[in-house]
Amino acid sequence: MGCLGGTVLKALRLLLLLLLLAAWKAGSRQVHYSVPEEAKHGTFVGRIAQDLGLELAELVPRLFRVVSKGHGDLLEVNLQNGILFVNSRIDREALCGRSLECSIHLEVIVDRPLQVFHVEVEVKDINDNPPVFSVSEQKLSIPESRLLDSRFPLEGASDADVGENAALTYRLSPNEFFVLDVINKKDKGKFPVLVLGKMLDREENPQLQLLLTATDGGKPEYTGSVTLLILVLDANDNAPIFDRSIYEVKMYENSANQTLVIWLNASDADEGINKEMIYSFSALVPPNVRRTFLMNEKTGEIRVNDAIDFEDSNTYEIHVDVTDKGNPPMVGHCTILVEVLDENDNSPDVVITSLALPVLEDAPVGTVIALISVSDRDSGANGQVTCTLAPHSPFKLVSTFKNYYSLVLESALDRESVANYVLVVTARDGGSPSLSATASVSVEVADVNDNAPAFAQPEYTVFVRENNPPGCHIFTVSARDADAQENALVSYSLVERRVGERALSSYVSVHAESGKVYALQPLDHEELELLQFQVSARDAGVPPLGSNVTLQVFVLDENDNAPALLPRPGAGGAGGALSELVSRSVGAGHVVAKVRAVDADSGYNAWLSYELQPAAGGARSPFRVALYTGEISTTRTLDEADSARQRLLVLVKDHGEPALTATATVLLSLVESGQAPKASSRVLAGAAGAEAALVDVNVYLIVAICAVSSLLVLTLLLYTALRCSAPPTEGACGPGKPTLVCSSAVGSWSYSQQRRQRVCSGEGPPKTDLMAFSPSLPPCPVPDVEVEEQSIGGDCSRKVGYYFFISISFILFYFFKDFIYLFDRDRDRQRKREHKQGEGTRCGARSQNARITP
Structure with missing residues (x-):
């Protein structure tokens, strides 16, 4: 009962240890499994997805895959349940040879985001190989004169297994002459040796046949055997012997040809020809050793004959026989163990895989860009590799496993600063001198829209x-x-x-x-x-x-507007001319009139100047005009010789390129001094009341509009009464075609009473009874109009109505034109008053619409 309790306690401790080990492996993201060799297809290895912390549903979307260099088909993962199973036959001996440790390294890679896991699957050895001898029969020639305890090395068996499965034990079939001794060589296993326990007698037993059996330590155990055929020789009693049975030699790889490995020196106690010896490789030496080393049969020197590479083989076992020339010849044996020392003759190998390119410039810090693996065929410090990254960049190398690195983003990227990085990964081993290898990777930075135009x-x-x-x-x-x-x-x-x-x-x-x-x-x-x-x-x-x-x-501004003359309200004259009365008694320099003009341009294009055109006939005028103000004044005292009516022509010109002009006509009437006050008062009133008129122009405009509107209504009523009081003759009120009033080609009204006459047809100027300018009426759209005959009474009443209507329209147009013009001039003067300059030489002022002289 106590034994059972102790067994349970041990089992619990073992289970706890296994759980702790599993938890440690899961936390380190490195999973370790074991599987026996020769396992059948489908053998369960481990729940790899669960142990790596991955959900089964994300295996396919994240492109779950298992990569193993050179062993891709041995193990496989079921993506439905995440189980790692044996896919094909695993032969440990073919996979790892005689190495004590044998494992398959798997890289588990998933994308979105990119992750890599490392899984070690240890291949457990099973006892599936029996001990094997290289030959089925070993022949030994032993002189009868050999002394007791003479030793005869035998070729041992080899077992492809490792560990206890390759631990061999030997036994010899029962006999009376020989016993079996086993020599434990350093790290080389056990080697059987025959020891002579009883003197041989060729005459009694010319040959002996023994059976040497080798048994491994596996369960179940396997055995192998070889037949020992012993030929008993006569004569030469002393065999050559070496001072040691085993020689150990160390030498560096890559030694030059003819380099001395060892100089053997055997001795023979015999004399004469029985003492002369010949050195040779034993029949047990494999061909590759014979190619690598050269034996001098006379001197016993062993020299290098071919390249020695530590990476191919780090030990050599050379069996040497020395045979004397006696009859029968006697043979001595020794074994030379050559240990090859490693030199740093292999540069590291750098492999860059799983590039996640290009990289967005807004990628977060820590993004994995690439996976890097390094290796070195050398051993020890010569095979220890460290990696560095150059030049300085926003990337760094992170060690994820032995000889495995990840290239990750260390700081933020900016494509506008650097659009492409050429990174150089340098792998350097720990040898002396150290060797290095480089691999470059070009990391392109992809653009994101982070800059506005x-x-x-x-x-x-x-x-x-x-x-x-x-x-x-x-x-x-x-x-x-x-x-x-x-x-x-x-x-x-x-x-x-x-x-x-x-x-x-x-x-x-x-x-x-x-x-x-x-x-x-x-x-x-x-x-x-x-x-x-x-x-x-x-x-x-x-x-x-x-x-x-x-x-x-x-x-x-361009000079595209000519000066426009502004008539003074209330001034006399016809046809737009300025008319003034001037007393003959005025002296020189007296201002008698003023020409006002405005230019819609600005700057120099609106800077106006005035000049008086010479009178017809070359007569010198007693008046002059101010260059920039437009004021007309006398140049001398008027006398009786001066004409009573003076006609002045004033040229108004701007300063544009080319200059544009306008002409003003001023009519001056010279009167006697008795009429001067009236004339002067009118001039002065006109000059003094200009500003008041401009101030009250809006009030006058409103009053005029009201009066004209009343007059229009009255006219319409009168016209309607006249129409209704006319006799209802057939020509006037009948269904005949109406008389047309339409616009001619020059924009005037045309009224025609001609019978069957084309009106406004465009064939020639129409005949008119009355024409008045009216640009507001459109041209008549009807090409041909025939006028019916009308009675004299209806025609007269209609003529009176038409004449009255046209006259009133002309009056309305004239009044509105003058008042609108006054209103515009008042508005322009108010604007120009703010920008008027005080100097007489520069009168130009800039405004939005026009420039008005003071």
Whole structure:
């Protein structure tokens, strides 16, 4: 009962130890399994997905795969249940040879995100190989004269297994002459030796046949045997002997040919020819050893004959026989164990796999870029490899397992600063001198839309002359985007707004690709001096980014407006001429009249000058005009010789290029001094009351509009009464065609009473009874009109009505024209008064619509 309790306690301790070991492996993300060799297909190895902390549902989407260098088909994973199983036959001896430790290294790789796990599957040895002798029969020639305890080395058996499965024991079939001795060589196993226990007698037993059996330590155990055929020789009693039975030699790999390995020196107690010896390789020496080393049969020197590579074989076992020339010859034996020392003759090997390229510039820190594995065929310090990364970059190497590294992102990327990194991975071993190898990887940084288009400056000033042709190119905006491809593809558009009563897009447009700004219509400085708007630049990224730039388009003035004369209200004269009364008694320098003009342009184009045209016949006029004010004054005292009516022609000219002009006619009537006060008072009243008239022009305008409206209503009522009181004759009120009043080709009204006469047909000027200018009526759309005969009474009443209506219309048009003109002049004077300059030499002032002289 106590024994059972102790067994249970041991089992619990073992289970706890296994659980702790499993937890430690799971935490380190390195899983270790074991599987016996020769396991059948489908043998369970381990729940790899569960042990690595992966969900079964994500194995296929994340591209779960197992990679093993050179052993890809031995083990497989069932993606449905995450179990690692044996896929094909595993032969430990073929996989690892005589190595005590044998394992299969698996790399488990999953994507999205990229992860790598390392799994070690230890292949357990089973006793599946029996001990094997190289030959089925070993022959030994032993002189009968050999002394007791003479030793005869035998070729031992070999077992492909390892550990206890390869621990061999030997036994010799029962006999009376020989016993078996086993020699334990250092790290080389056991070697059987025959020991002579009883003197041989050739005459009794010329040959002996024994059986040597080798048994391994496996369960179940396997055995192998070899027949020992012993030939008993006569004569030569002393065999050559070496001073040692086993020689140990150490030498470096890559030794040059003919390098001395060992110089053997055997001795023979015999004399004469029985003492002469010949050295040779034993029949047990394999061919590869014979190719690598060369034996001098006379001197016993063993030299290097071929390249010695530690990576191919680190030990050599050479069996040497020395045979004398006696009859029968006697043979001595020794074994030379050559240990090859490693030199640092292999550079590291660097392999870069699983590149996750290109890398987005907004990738988070810690993103795995690539997997790097290094290896070195050397051993010890010569095979210990360290990796470094150059040059300095936002990346670093992270060691994930022995000789395995991950290239990860260490700091933030900026494609606009560096778009591509060429990284050099250097692997250096620990030898002296050390050897190194390099591998380069090009890491391309993919662009993300993190830069908005930028203009060179936030605001541009553009100068455009007015009256430009429609569609002319006035400026080109250009924005630069530091991104690439679609993220740097910039398109331009107007930031729409209202300019007065019109939309901005009716003035300008911008080409979406080139950024060229076009004026869609001729610009007028008098209408628009400054056009300020914004152009938006937007890239094609997702989401798109954009920025705006302000354009200030100044419309430069052209001299496209001639000076316009302003008549003084209340001044006499016909045809637009200025009429004034001048007393003959005025002295020199007296201002008798003033010419007023306005120019809609600005600056020098609106700076007006006045000059008096010479009178007809070359007569010298007693008047002059001020150059910049337009004031007409006397140059001398008037006398009786001066004509009573003076006609002055004043030329008004601006300062544009080319200059534009206008002509004003001033009629001056010279009166006697008795009439001078009236004339002077009218002049003075006109000059003094100009400002008052301008101030009250709005009131006058309102009163005039009301009066004219009343007059219009009265006229309509009178016309209706006349129409109704006319006799209802067939020509006047019948169903005949009406008489037309329409516009002629020159914009006048035309009234015709001709019978069957084409009116407004365009074939010739129509005959008219009354014509009055009226640009507001459209041309008559009817090409042919025939007028019926009318009675004399109806015709007269209709004529009176028509004449009355046309006369009233003409009066309304005339009044409205004058009052509108006065209103516009008053508005212009109010604006110009704010910008009037005090000097007489510069009268130009800049305004939005016009320039008015004081």
